[in-house]
Amino acid sequence: MNEILKKTVKAEGVIEYVIYNPAVAAKALPGQFIILIVAEGGERVPFTITDYDREQGTITLLIQTVGETTYLLSQMKEGDSLYAFVGPLGNATDLNEYNKLCLVAGGIGAAVIFPQAKLLKSLGKSVDIILGARDKELLMYVDEFKAIADNVYIMTDNGSAGEQGFVTNKLQALIDKGITYDVVFAVGPMIMMKVVSDLTRAYAIKTLVSMNTIMIDGTGMCGGCRVTVGGKRLYACVDGPEFDGHEVDYNEALNRLTLFKEQEQDAYCRLTGEKHGKKS
């Protein structure tokens, strides 16, 4: 159980893991997440489900190596097993009511919109994708997206692929061209979800985001993942992780994300031998 069947390096520091857990695979839906512990005594860390295969009993995760747990995970080999793996948690993202959709992914946010795009196309919906990353190396699943989406727009900070600029530049351009989306689903770094939400608010385009908060149990017990949405206290684990992007208090959520920044950086530096400040 919880065996890493396949490990593929997709870019520097970005690894795709295929993990065997038929119980989780049997129930997984797009938008849900799992919590794993690499080895006994380790942290519980949530990751969004990138893909699932009910027949093979596998869950696919796309994970960027940024901290202690993701580093320890990156050191695991195919055939190794994780200490704990629980899910699927959170609510599935159900976009069935919409017909013309724009899915926006920043960095490995592509991992979240990938299963969604697959599902939506199987339902015959019109799906445009905007992928953004710092560099072309960090663009994920471009070919797979091209095979399923109506249009795939690529934006990089440095212009190494697609157009130079941010995902919001492209979204603005598409709106300016007169394309009317029923919904925008944005997933990526919290700051990116904030700017997308700010943009679409001006045009009253329904926008959903997936909140990647601090979390321990993932079942509504610890309260660490609380976010203020429309003035109400909600829990990303049991009420989300997807919320109305126009209602989320991003400034508060961004502040809460930095709660353990120092400890996380210390732990990462201790493991990798890197000096402070090299990674964030």
Added chain:
Amino acid sequence: MPIAGLQEKSMAKRVERQKVLEQFPLERIHNFEEVSHGFDKERMLLEASRCLLCKNPKCVQGCPVNIDIPGFIAQLKEDNPDKAYEVITATNALPGICGRVCPQEEQCEKVCIMGKLGAPVAIGALERYSADHSKAGKKIASVSQAGNGKRVAIVGSGPAGLACAGDLIKYGIEVVVYEALHELGGVLVYGIPEFRLPKSLVAAEINILKESGVKFLANYVIGKTLTIPDLLEQFDAVFIGSGAGLPSFMGIPGENLKGVYAANEYLTRVNLMKAYKKGSATPINAAKKVAVMGAGNVAMDAARTALRLGAEKVSIIYRRSRAEMPAREEEIEHAIEEGIALNELTGTKAILGKDKVEGIRCVKNTLGEPDASGRRRPVELAGTEFDIEVDTVIMAIGNSPNPLLAKATPGLLTNKWGGLIVDDNTETTVSNVFAGGDAVTGAATVILAMGAGKKSAKAILERLNVLR
């Protein structure tokens, strides 16, 4: 020749209630080892000698699971902890845990006849002694095999689920306990701190259930990994003991600043995830000045945990007075001994700070007329606002039942507080699905949850025609 009973009674008057051995406060605030060491043999024998072995024992009625208290104390009088343990485990699968965390002063000891003559028998400490000193092969005694071939699923491995499992396994029923977390024990491992309930002891008592045939599956979130309808396909009945997970907040400004934790998060980081150990992967921020909101057992646990993690000043902030504090007297006394400040009659208006907690704004209260709970209502005194400088705030004002399961289960109805609705037989609104403990009542005690688990076990045994 004196009459035996009389002699015993006169002796009982002479022996004073024995005190348990404890770590010194100044020593224990620097470690997470158990505060109380319980009785040694000499004290145990003296304390056991105080019991009158009443013919019509009030203490048994005072116990939520009706342990044969005179029965086990009679064995201790003979210095026979093995036999005492056997007597206890006939009704209670978790004596080491109950001996430590039950509020005996509200239950068995409250009605002990010796209480009227001075001080009640220290029943809790004697129960603990039996569990800690029994060397008998620890396994739950089988009552009958009438349940062979029947299967029952239990949701949650906390006290309610464990008690239910312990009673079902006696009848040869196949019992599978599903736990959402990676460790077994529920609130016994994530909530109650090591210094009050060592986790090795929880594991040992759960192991007795395993040895007796109960199967445990960790990392299964019922409602997600498997649903209640899934379980009903495989099992004859289901017991839900999913606890009161969802933390409450006060609804005041600043609650989402960095440095504000629900007690659940704070305690889970420290207890379950072992943040108190050097090199733990789970972080916790070092706090210097801590305010704990609330004055129940969880508040005392959080305050004493913060102290052990190196806080310089820890204050309990409570809107009513000392007399209304819901924590056990023993816990409050321990907290005071350790140097925790009790700010009674203090309301909190806001948590102050820009990004991080910098302080709290409080107001003095007085007590007015009793409210619905029967306790006198706190009333703010105008113009008495004052600030306290703190860097960490821990909310320990209660939990409501975990909503996850009810949300995921069609037909499983809850009351307006989120508690599962059950009938007199503890059956929920879904047929053959029973529930008990905090999932039904909201946050209460370990022993009440165990009592509820046992009540459901009986109802399940009757439903499955194992008991008639």
